[in-house]
Amino acid sequence: MFIQAIKIDVIKKEVYGLQINGNLEGLYSAIGCDNVECIGLNRGNDLWIDGEGLLRHPQPPRFKLKGYPLALTGNGLVCGFDGEGGTIGTTLTVQAVAALVTFLGDEPDGQMAGLDLFQPLIEVLEQGRSSLPVQPDGVGAECNHLVRQGDNYGETCLVCGSVTGGYGYWGEGSSECLHQWASMGGDSIFEICLYCQRTRSKASHSPIKGDKGSG
Secondary structure (H helix, E strand, O other), X not given: OEEEEEEEXXXXXXXXXXXXXXXXXXXXXXXXXXXXXXXXXXXXXXXXXXXXXXXXXXXXXXXXXXXXXXXXXXXXXXXXXXXXXXXXXXXXXXXXXXXXXXXXXXXXXXXXXXXXXXXXXXXXXXXXXXOOOOOOOOOOOOOOOOOEEEOOOEEXXXXXXXXXXXXXXXXXXXXXXXXOEEEOOOOOOEEEEOOOOOEEEOOOOOEOOOOOOOO
């Protein structure tokens, strides 16, 4: 199935729409890699990047995403996702994505738009903490988890380090799963966690008998 995506092309230094195959191979082909990582943009769209971009030699050009604390290496691809974790067409416009992107080109290592690559990551993240908006009810006032990164294991806030889904990014944030439930199908009465595969009844929210999911 082909879906609508938006490519951040660091070679052409352009942001444009394109149709891709909505599977993992389609992501690989569009980005130009064989390993991907995911950065959450909002509740309906993700940015996919080369998971090994920093390991490549020579280094591909980079880009900066407004609101994200680190420069990103190589091409990016914006896609949407559904309630079951499937990749679908993006709901964003090319203009909206382009407004968030600044191409950095081929700056020398460690000097990307004033960012020292060798500065401890925690210091970089702490610099962005004070600019985060405070929630009206005061809950999570110290961090609103606006900058998150995730994979098949879970999702972690890059500013405060809190696990926001599953076991955290790379599965290193928690020994227990912070479940994110999705329907198991149109007429199904069950839901499944997108990370640990635990199942439960939609009506009672009780685990299914015999289920071996963790957490």
